[in-house]
Amino acid sequence: MDNTLFTVNNVWMMICTALVFLMHLGFSLLEIGLTRQKNTINILFKNVFIISIGMVLYAVVGFNLMYPGTFMYGVLPDYFIDLFGIAPPENGLTAEYANGGYTYWTDFLFQGMFAATAATIVSGAVAERIKLGSFMIFTIIYVGVVYPITGSWKWGLGWLDELGFYDFAGSTLVHSVGGWAALVAVWLLGARIGKFNKDGSVGAIPGHNIPLATAGVFILWLGWFGFNGGSVLSADPGKTSMVLVTTCLAAAAGGLTAFLVSLFKYKQYDLSMFLNGILGGLVGITAGADIMSVTDAVIIGSIAGTLIVLGVAFLDKLKLDDPVGAIAVHLICGIWGTLAVGIFGDLAGWEQLGNQAIGIISIGAFCITSAYLIIKTLKVTVGIRVSELEEQEGLDIHEHGMDAYPDFGLNEH
Amino acid sequence: MDNTLFTVNNVWMMICTALVFLMHLGFSLLEIGLTRQKNTINILFKNVFIISIGMVLYAVVGFNLMYPGTFMYGVLPDYFIDLFGIAPPENGLTAEYANGGYTYWTDFLFQGMFAATAATIVSGAVAERIKLGSFMIFTIIYVGVVYPITGSWKWGLGWLDELGFYDFAGSTLVHSVGGWAALVAVWLLGARIGKFNKDGSVGAIPGHNIPLATAGVFILWLGWFGFNGGSVLSADPGKTSMVLVTTCLAAAAGGLTAFLVSLFKYKQYDLSMFLNGILGGLVGITAGADIMSVTDAVIIGSIAGTLIVLGVAFLDKLKLDDPVGAIAVHLICGIWGTLAVGIFGDLAGWEQLGNQAIGIISIGAFCITSAYLIIKTLKVTVGIRVSELEEQEGLDIHEHGMDAYPDFGLNEH
């Protein structure tokens, strides 16, 4: 390949990497905005921990585990001999690597940013009641081992890839992988005090900073330019720009639909639903962003937006307490987006739909099992839930000795 | 054209598109920061609505209306046959399209982001008292139809383009188009309760979150890298980088001048004026960012910064209540920037100045008329202003049943 084209491709991929990195800010703001003030420091801590440990873990374990055989350090013993020894293969910085789409280093960094995302998804669902230490242990195992294993099945050219399962940028491989763990964790943790009352009513536990939550969604949407745009794995003009169009239209359609459905259902202009609808549209289009027409994208996004409104209500019925709506966004819309590949776009067909279902089920089974084993083990050993006192007074003061807005006061001039 | 160069151009244009997208976060933060807490959710809702509906509308109507004949779906009946059916022309993903500057998809997305901006400008000016439903109807018509029509006169190679009117990135086509509607809307809406007192004094209605407003301005400045840098419509190294330099220097000069003029006039180091001065400088340079020298840019920015301080005071005198200063920034500096093309830089001259004036006047007349017809019709039918009670208690609780910071409390440790 032309060396200049290789340089362009790599520039695009580095930018996409930066945008996916920024999603961690988006998730942080979204999560703290939709939860209570007394747990803000705790959530921020979890998020900076995830991106930091995620990147180190991906260097030590994940990258090689996910793309076995492709790289120099693909054999286990090497890890122990040469810790942190990731190094490019001979052609890793040339256009011969990865079809000239990017260098080995960009590959590592882009994929590492994705890996960390899976844990971030869980973070929101378990907010306001999980023990920090247990969450950190869970993160290390899930990001370090579980995510790369399911990733290897498809993106590492494993058995799901051979089968014909299609997941362009990770509706299943990233979002559902996070979503399944969120589901298991929420189930094992139980609801926050005050969420589900004995009389069957559902208590509203409002967040503390909706402007920051909204900023988080804008930043996540921006991040998706890189998440989906970068999943082309080159700067191919037609493909990348088409992916951005389907991504943005699905987001817009998801938001608008969630707003309209919730207006119809609850007679309110509900900003939270609009925001989660946008995210649902984004997750929904992720599996097939490169093979959908504009009309397909709008339909997929609209259905995702509808699923958000129904999903949030459905989870409440199941008495599953997900403070930020992560399960509806990432799991339900992740499943929907993956199935949509068999229904709309270039690959639509019964066989494809079957393959999509196999992918969803097999990855779901693996994730549920893994998450259950990790979290259950933590539960029966060190415990996963903070004390009632700590939950009521807030995790910030108990685990961090710190408030989120310690010097904040009201203007009295 | 070299296929690799086409790829580079398209990468640059996609990044610029992403940056213009991010401007919607900038506008959101600026608008909520400068207004009262009780209307925050409402403003955020308007902003996520605008970007979402703007993009869908641009797919269904705007793109084809603005660039008639260029694309496959330029004939009206097609819309109804093939709703959302935008599809690239045969060469739309090749270097033959648009001089190899970008693909059809990038073209659509970049232009769509611009279209949504026009409505966002209005959003700030009408904040804290407009009915949400009426604003949404206005947005749909203005973004869907009015903006593309005036856009077609110049960027669609219509009569203003033939005349020799020059507007590089939209001091008039975007900012004044939004600004004129803001002016009409503010006039028809009337001032907020408490702004202009019976004794002739002007009541200060301070905003609720200046840090977020400041963050908004930084983000808008960043967005202008894409707004102006992308308006080169390719990655041409000399042109794009020169545009970034004139843009940044005009912004800096605008901010510094507004700060100094307001220091002289009011004996205060006024942060709001500094911020609006930056925005004024950015709007001012937008019409001629590609044809100005460094010195020109600094002068244009400085005059824009001065106009901001004087303009805000002048609007107060006219009893026009614009909570965020949108009219001063986007309309006054938009006009100034458009005229500046006839005074400074490569095209300076009386004939050009005349053409600039014709553009300003004709687009102004069309926008005023359209905005008046739309908003007046809404006013006499469904109404455009919320009830006095709603205005006093806040739009958040009445239209959205939600506070912006519901769980916020003061630290009592």
Add this chain to the structure above:
Amino acid sequence: MDNTLFTVNNVWMMICTALVFLMHLGFSLLEIGLTRQKNTINILFKNVFIISIGMVLYAVVGFNLMYPGTFMYGVLPDYFIDLFGIAPPENGLTAEYANGGYTYWTDFLFQGMFAATAATIVSGAVAERIKLGSFMIFTIIYVGVVYPITGSWKWGLGWLDELGFYDFAGSTLVHSVGGWAALVAVWLLGARIGKFNKDGSVGAIPGHNIPLATAGVFILWLGWFGFNGGSVLSADPGKTSMVLVTTCLAAAAGGLTAFLVSLFKYKQYDLSMFLNGILGGLVGITAGADIMSVTDAVIIGSIAGTLIVLGVAFLDKLKLDDPVGAIAVHLICGIWGTLAVGIFGDLAGWEQLGNQAIGIISIGAFCITSAYLIIKTLKVTVGIRVSELEEQEGLDIHEHGMDAYPDFGLNEH
């Protein structure tokens, strides 16, 4: 050089410029978040002032002073003849300029963004007690003259460059230059009221908005993609992507280590330490980001993270009051990162270590002397510290007549 490759390089460099610009938002948020509410407007004002005046100054003075002889306007009298007259040399927009890495305009803008950064670093350290006017005068001289002079010694190919001193992206040339001035300023200013008590105890003065501080760190980390990635001065795929990997891993390692060390030392999950550890890791890797292995980067970052925790405690012992930890981050880790070039990576060796020490000492001596002369002169003339009353009531109300959250109230529904 291939004209297309030149275009790619320039695109990458423009993006990096935009990212470095965004660092000014990151610094703003970090600084206000870690300080008290009553001084927020003041800090924001300083930050928008710095980026604005910094860019204008770099056009008028800095660029030519730092890269003498390279450009048309390198001779002093020209400044007065042709104020703001920066203009590209004949080949400035072609691939012949700067090895085809970027255009003259991109060069100016990228370097100008760096220059402004040095003053921003000082801003945090002197927060909550410095007179605004004096700080502005200091900034003008320091950014306009001192920074470009030390910059010219190395990046302007001056004597330190000839000696063999190595500083890839400015651990010393940017961060320590800012850090030394911060140290001198903090010393001459004295501590804030209430920081160091007569009984020897250290009073905690908590900040007012930790979420914004955290957002600031995420944005700074993102900005470092451009700060270090752009310092390659081209889009060379292998080098740029490797730099991003070492940068991110050092940041991650710095944060994790600071968290662990502070957990061990203080038995708390300390978010502030985690955040400053990330920044310390970033500053630490900056001098050698292009010559370190992955393992080196992790070690350098880890040591930087440790230095943050120890450094903050050490400065407290010296009764030096740095509200945001700028001296620990930028000076201590800047020195460490510069020395690390002689210890790790491709250039490691005693001779290199000696050269690094000479660079640190000579630049330190020049910066300390310059900063002392400027600030001491200001101290004995116009004064540098606000009155006790002003410090206690807040700079916002006294210097700006404005609160940061004037309309903020608690929800009482």
